[in-house]
Amino acid sequence: MDFNQMVLVVFLVGSVLIVAAMIGVAATTRGAPQPQSQVQPRGYALRARWFWALGAATALALLISLPFVPYPSNAEMAGAQHVKVTAQQYGFALPATIPAQTPIIFDVTALDVNHGFGIYGPDNRLIGQVQAMPEYVNHLPFTFSKAGHYTVRCLEYCGVGHAYMQGAFEVK
Amino acid sequence: MSAVPRRTLAVALLAAACVVASVVPPIESSSVRLDVQTHHLAHAVIIALGLALGLVIASARPVREERPAWLLVAIVSPLMAMLLMIPATYDFTESHPLLHALDHLVFAALSLLTAYAGEQYLRGVGWAAAVALEMMAVGAAFGYGIILTR
Amino acid sequence: MSEPALRNDAAASRVMWIYMLTGVAIFALMALLGLTMRMEQAKWIPLDPTMFYAIMTLHGAGMITAMALCGMGGLWYLMNRERALSTLVAYWAYALVVAGVVAVLLSVFPGKFGAGWTFLYPLPFIGAAWPSWATGLFLLGIALVNVGWIVWCTQMFGCVVATYGGIRGALAWDLVFHPKRFAASGRHAPPPQAFAALVAAVDGLLAGAAGMLVGIALIVHWLSPSIPLDPLWAKNLTFFFGHTFANLTIYMAIALVYVGLPRYANREWHTSQVLAVAWWGTLLFVALAYFHHLYMDFVQPRPVQYIGEVVSYLAAFPPAVVTVFGGALLIFRSQLRWTMGSMFMFAGMVGWIVGGFGAVIDATIDINSTLHNTLWVPAHFHTYLLEGVVLFVLGWIFHQLEERSAAQSSLLMRWLVALGIFGGGAIFLLAFYVGGADGVPRRYATQPPPGPEISAWASVGIIILLIGFVVCLMEAVRLARLRRAATP
Ligand code: HEM
Ligand SMILES: [Cu+2]
Numbered sequence: 185m186d187f188n189q190m191v192l193v194v195f196l197v198g199s200v201l202i203v204a205a206m207i208g209v210a211a212t213t214r215g216a217p218q219p220q221s222q223v224q225p226r227g228y229a230l231r232a233r234w235f236w237a238l239g240a241a242t243a244l245a246l247l248i249s250l251p252f253v254p255y256p257s258n259a260e261m262a263g264a265q266h267v268k269v270t271a272q273q274y275g276f277a278l279p280a281t282i283p284a285q286t287p288i289i290f291d292v293t294a295l296d297v298n299h300g301f302g303i304y305g306p307d308n309r310l311i312g313q314v315q316a317m318p319e320y321v322n323h324l325p326f327t328f329s330k331a332g333h334y335t336v337r338c339l340e341y342c343g344v345g346h347a348y349m350q351g352a353f354e355v356k
Numbered sequence: 357m358s359a360v361p362r363r364t365l366a367v368a369l370l371a372a373a374c375v376v377a378s379v380v381p382p383i384e385s386s387s388v389r390l391d392v393q394t395h396h397l398a399h400a401v402i403i404a405l406g407l408a409l410g411l412v413i414a415s416a417r418p419v420r421e422e423r424p425a426w427l428l429v430a431i432v433s434p435l436m437a438m439l440l441m442i443p444a445t446y447d448f449t450e451s452h453p454l455l456h457a458l459d460h461l462v463f464a465a466l467s468l469l470t471a472y473a474g475e476q477y478l479r480g481v482g483w484a485a486a487v488a489l490e491m492m493a494v495g496a497a498f499g500y501g502i503i504l505t506r
Numbered sequence: 507m508s509e510p511a512l513r514n515d516a517a518a519s520r521v522m523w524i525y526m527l528t529g530v531a532i533f534a535l536m537a538l539l540g541l542t543m544r545m546e547q548a549k550w551i552p553l554d555p556t557m558f559y560a561i562m563t564l565h566g567a568g569m570i571t572a573m574a575l576c577g578m579g580g581l582w583y584l585m586n587r588e589r590a591l592s593t594l595v596a597y598w599a600y601a602l603v604v605a606g607v608v609a610v611l612l613s614v615f616p617g618k619f620g621a622g623w624t625f626l627y628p629l630p631f632i633g634a635a636w637p638s639w640a641t642g643l644f645l646l647g648i649a650l651v652n653v654g655w656i657v658w659c660t661q662m663f664g665c666v667v668a669t670y671g672g673i674r675g676a677l678a679w680d681l682v683f684h685p686k687r688f689a690a691s692g693r694h695a696p697p698p699q700a701f702a703a704l705v706a707a708v709d710g711l712l713a714g715a716a717g718m719l720v721g722i723a724l725i726v727h728w729l730s731p732s733i734p735l736d737p738l739w740a741k742n743l744t745f746f747f748g749h750t751f752a753n754l755t756i757y758m759a760i761a762l763v764y765v766g767l768p769r770y771a772n773r774e775w776h777t778s779q780v781l782a783v784a785w786w787g788t789l790l791f792v793a794l795a796y797f798h799h800l801y802m803d804f805v806q807p808r809p810v811q812y813i814g815e816v817v818s819y820l821a822a823f824p825p826a827v828v829t830v831f832g833g834a835l836l837i838f839r840s841q842l843r844w845t846m847g848s849m850f851m852f853a854g855m856v857g858w859i860v861g862g863f864g865a866v867i868d869a870t871i872d873i874n875s876t877l878h879n880t881l882w883v884p885a886h887f888h889t890y891l892l893e894g895v896v897l898f899v900l901g902w903i904f905h906q907l908e909e910r911s912a913a914q915s916s917l918l919m920r921w922l923v924a925l926g927i928f929g930g931g932a933i934f935l936l937a938f939y940v941g942g943a944d945g946v947p948r949r950y951a952t953q954p955p956p957g958p959e960i961s962a963w964a965s966v967g968i969i970i971l972l973i974g975f976v977v978c979l980m981e982a983v984r985l986a987r988l989r990r991a992a993t994p
Binding site: 420422424427428430431434435438439442443444474477478479480481484485487488489491492495496498499500501502503504505 | 591592594595598653656657660661663664665667668672673708711712714715716718719722723726730732733734735736737738739740743
């Protein structure tokens with residue numbers, strides 16, 4: 185199971201729990217009713233705990249995720265091999281082969297409209313992306329561990345040929 | 357000092373500032389060519405003065421019931437002001453000082469009208485309209501007619 | 507305050523119904539376009555890509571505008587009970603938005619404009635498969651919708667500021683910071699729906715100004731292409747406008763639940779300090795969350811990217827801890843009457859939270875690297891728009907119909923509608939999520955595998971969903987007829 189499929193499972197499990205909790209609440213309307221004045225204080229106490237629990241979970245998620253941003257540091261920019269990628273309606277100009285196990289920086293730009301540079305691995309799974317914007321160069325750091333055939337797909341809507349806009353390279 | 361003369365004084369000062377800021381730079385420094393960004397920002401200063409003037413004038417008589425006709429003025433005026441801020445005309449106006457000064461006075465008048473009409477529609481609305489127009493005027497300086505490649 | 511409201515009620519409900527019925531009618535047409543897109547992606551029907559993208563553009567712009575119209579009409583009606591509002595201004599806003607919708611419609615049929623409802627510069631102008639007039643007409647249409655929106659926001663802003671004692675009063679500042687003094691003063695805090703009006707008005711005006719700025723720049727560029735625009739600048743403004751406008755439809759529609767659900771539960775939903783502070787958070791978060799649309803623009807200033815993630819996470823707090831939690835508490839062990847209206851309102855809150863969860867996941871920068879512009883994006887926003895906002899609106903419409911007809915729908919009818927709209931909807935949405943996790947790009951007329959197969963499942967779900975909506979419509983017509991019979 186790759187990362188995205190794990191994300192999907194987490195989402196689905198979470199969603200089922202949310203739906204189940206809400207159905208549980210809805211079901212209480214069938215039981216013996218209680219006045220609002222009696223329900224509220226207990227509810228507010230629970231809400232306070234829920235607030236702190238959600239706050240802790242959020243803080244944790246931020247602490248874990250923020251160090252993993254895909255943006256290159258200055259050191260990475262200096263130490264990597266730069267690969268120029270130019271997107272244009274409806275194709276990519278980029279080298280045919282890229283070395284494996286080497287820190288790469290893709291210098292990505294576009295000549296006409298906004299495009300997206302999405303890298304799909306040999307198993308056809310999306311493993312990284314960056315926008316290709318005219319007038320700007322976006323630097324995407326990447327180190328390929330596996331050799332093989334990689335596909336590039338456009339990931340920003342760029343006109344009627346968008347779905348056919350592809351490129352490819354070999355990692356050796 | 358009572359409130360009324362203080363307002364009159366503020367009106368006088370702001371009106372003078374509006375006229376000076378609109379008229380003096382184009383005529384005094386007609387040989388200077390500004391880049392588009394600075395030119396936009398200069399307009400934003402004039403617009404800020406016009407907005408302040410409109411708010412001060414309107415503060416004399418707070419409006420407590422909706423007066424719909426003024427709402428139209430408060431929305432059309434900032435639209436007109438932004439439509440007139442076309443970067444392609446800057447080169448042309450810079451070589452025609454009088455026209456340029458007139459152009460600025462129109463900005464000042466439209467922003468005065470924006471804030472004043474907002475307050476005349478319903479108290480407090482002029483402030484919202486003023487913030488919106490000023491944001492647009494400043495925002496234009498960062499990409500309208502120029503490319504700020506990073 | 508209730509005197510003028512009572513006097514004005516017939517005229518006010520006319521405003522509400524005109525807005526809402528227009529919104530629902532647009533929704534119905536756009537839903538058919540949605541089905542068309544999915545069936546094309548499933549390869550069930552052939553469609554020229556130019557046509558696919560024209561339909562996609564219209565669907566996006568039309569749906570968001572439809573939901574905005576419903577929210578605008580509903581919130582206007584609720585705020586009019588707080589303070590009599592000028593119906594003239596409400597009709598101006600309506601006329602502008604509808605004129606904009608007509609212009610957008612004409613730009614797409616027959617103009618075939620297809621740069622997406624996000625009209626991202628410079629796509630409307632470069633390599634276009636449609637005539638230049640269609641670009642101009644589309645931009646004009648969006649500008650008209652925006653001006654109508656600004657008119658509405660301005661009226662709401664004026665209303666809350668005039669009614670509750672300035673911005674400070676509308677924020678319930680004194681209630682939060684000087685509760686004793688506030689209680690002693692004998693003033694009333696704004697009701698919950700007034701916070702929705704304040705947030706929609708303030709963030710709506712900020713977004714409207716951004717939209718107006720970029721809209722004028724685009725129209726000027728269309729007239730005079732030699733004037734350059736900065737693509738990153740245009741993208742920031744476009745998404746600030748588009749994201750905020752779409753996001754606010756939820757916060758407008760939830761006001762209907764604040765008022766409607768307590769009536770079913772026979773309990774009160776009043777303004778507390780916590781509720782006020784939650785809305786302050788929303789006011790701030792909605793204005794800053796759009797940064798998450800630009801995570802994959804690595805040239806965007808770095809701090810803004812981090813702010814985007816933090817704010818997107820925090821945006822979940824007001825609904826999760828206050829509004830939906832409060833809604834659940836409201837009905838907990840109550841004698842809630844389960845009708846079409848209460849069912850929709852309650853289910854809408856579930857959809858809001860589930861979709862919000864999907865959104866928060868995608869708003870994580872690291873995860874966005876592999877979910878951005880995949881089907882995960884339409885997955886999460888269709889969850890809280892289709893199974894959130896749409897349900898809030900339907901809930902309110904049924905609430906009105908049930909109150910006036912003093913009639914209800916049968917249990918069988920409610921089950922049928924629930925199975926269709928929630929069951930069919932779940933299949934439709936699940937297909938989007940699965941496709942997204944598999945890296946299938948969004949906005950592809952022809953998808954790589956496993957896209958087409960998933961699209962087929964989605965199409966089945968949509969057909970079930972649409973059957974649910976048709977049954978629901980028939981039931982609404984039945985209740986509306988009863989109402990007419992009851993009022994001679
Ligand atoms: C009634 C059922 C609906 C169906 C079957 C449907 C279907 C679709 C489909 C197939 C797409 C294109 C996905 C892609 O990128 O490949 C789409 C996009 C979209 N939908 Fe819906 N949708 C529905 C309801 C809604 C609602 C209620 C809203 C908003 C209130 C909405 C707003 C949008 C937006 C904004 C887009 C993005 C368009 C773009 O990428 O430019 N949809 N929808
Ligand atoms: Cu593309």
